[in-house]
Amino acid sequence: MKDSGDKKPAATNPAADLSCEVCGLMPEPTKTRLTLANIAVMLPxxxxxxxxxxxxxxxxxxxxLVLxxxxxxxVIWVAEPSAARILRGWLHAPALKLRRKMGTAPALWRARTVMQDTPGSLHRLTQALARLDTNILSIHVHPVPGGVLDEFVLSAPGNLSERQLLEALHDGGGSRSQVWPTTALAMADGQTKALSLAARIAGAPDELPLAVAxxxxxRILTPAEAILEKYDAGTRLKIPTAWHGPITFARPGEPFTPAESARAHRLAELAEILSHRPAAAAR
Known part of the structure; x- marks a missing residue:
């Protein structure tokens, strides 16, 4: 009970909400509010x-002279310090309102978790996320050994932490969960992104390594890095090419899915077909 009593004032204390984490100073209040606060304290x-x-x-x-x-x-020693202390909440009300609005603004997250491929598993996960007011904007399912890898784009309250999201995924039945802050660009699904990059390769087949990355x-590994560096299983992907030789990609901590591997290989095939087209046309 003592701990909760100690924490409660900090949650409603403007100094705790607005003080700079580096210098500890409060933001400057508006001139109008500061003038009115000084008048209210100085007049009596x-x-x-x-x-x-x-x-x-x-x-x-x-x-x-005495007056x-x-x-x-x-005024210097009593009025102004008293105004800043007694009327602190009112003085900084606009900044507090903006801070709270920013704190509750929706944030986008990309999440991955491995689920059992059984009826009702996604429903349990959805309920766990809903308890945090988190909405699933998109979902992609990748078959993996032992179940399915569900990849989500989530819209969550701005004050929600990475740990809270991971706990919700775990409570919903997920395992090996990972989350990353993301942007609206994540709403472009893998298929749409692959088609856009295929159009890019159609114009310049040499762009294949960058497009796949x-x-x-x-990250594209150099031949030396591909030999020397060690990565966890599934976090290294090698695709063959006729003119570049094998190209190796690495993504530490985030294994490639079978669907991602298939898309990368199809892009490599497209680049190879296009690279031979001018030679065939010349003959």
Whole structure:
């Protein structure tokens, strides 16, 4: 109970929500709100000081000096710090509103998890994600040994963490789950992306290595790297070509699926056919 009591004020404290993580300073409030806050704090002080000094029997010049010095000191040492502290929530309300709006804005994630190929497995996973207000925007299913690899594009609240998504995938029956922040470009499915890259290769077959690397979100290995570097099973893919020789791609931590391998090989076949076309036409 003590821990929850300690955490509660931090969640509603503007300083905790808006303080810079590096310098610890709060953002500048708007001039209008800062002026109104200073007036609200200074006015009672000014009235009290005037009431006390006017009743004294000091000479006129002395009264002016006392009023000026006292009011200035109280404003600098009392009024402004009090306004910044007491009215902090109101002063920084616009920035707090923007921060909370940004925190609840939907974020896009790409996720992969291995599921059992049984009826109802996807429904359980969907329910687990729905409890986090996370929506499945697209899904691609790849058969793999021991089940199916489901690849999703997810729309989730902006304040949702990677750990929470991984826990939801695990609770929904997934295993070997992985998630990555992504963009709207992920909504272009693998087939559409492959067709776009095929059109690119049709115009320039030599673009094959770069096109496959873009398709698979992988790194092209040099011949020396292909021999020396070690990768987990499934994270290295080699495609044969007639003029480049074998081209090896690596994607550490994210094994290639059979569907991705098939698309890469089809692109290589397309590039080879097109590269021989001019020679055939010349004969």
């Amino acid at each position: 002080i000014e009235l009290l000081v005037h009431a006390l000094v006017v009743e004294t029997h000091l000479p006129y010049v002395a009264k002016v 000026t010095l006292t009011a200035t000191a109280l 873009e398709l698979l979100r992988a």
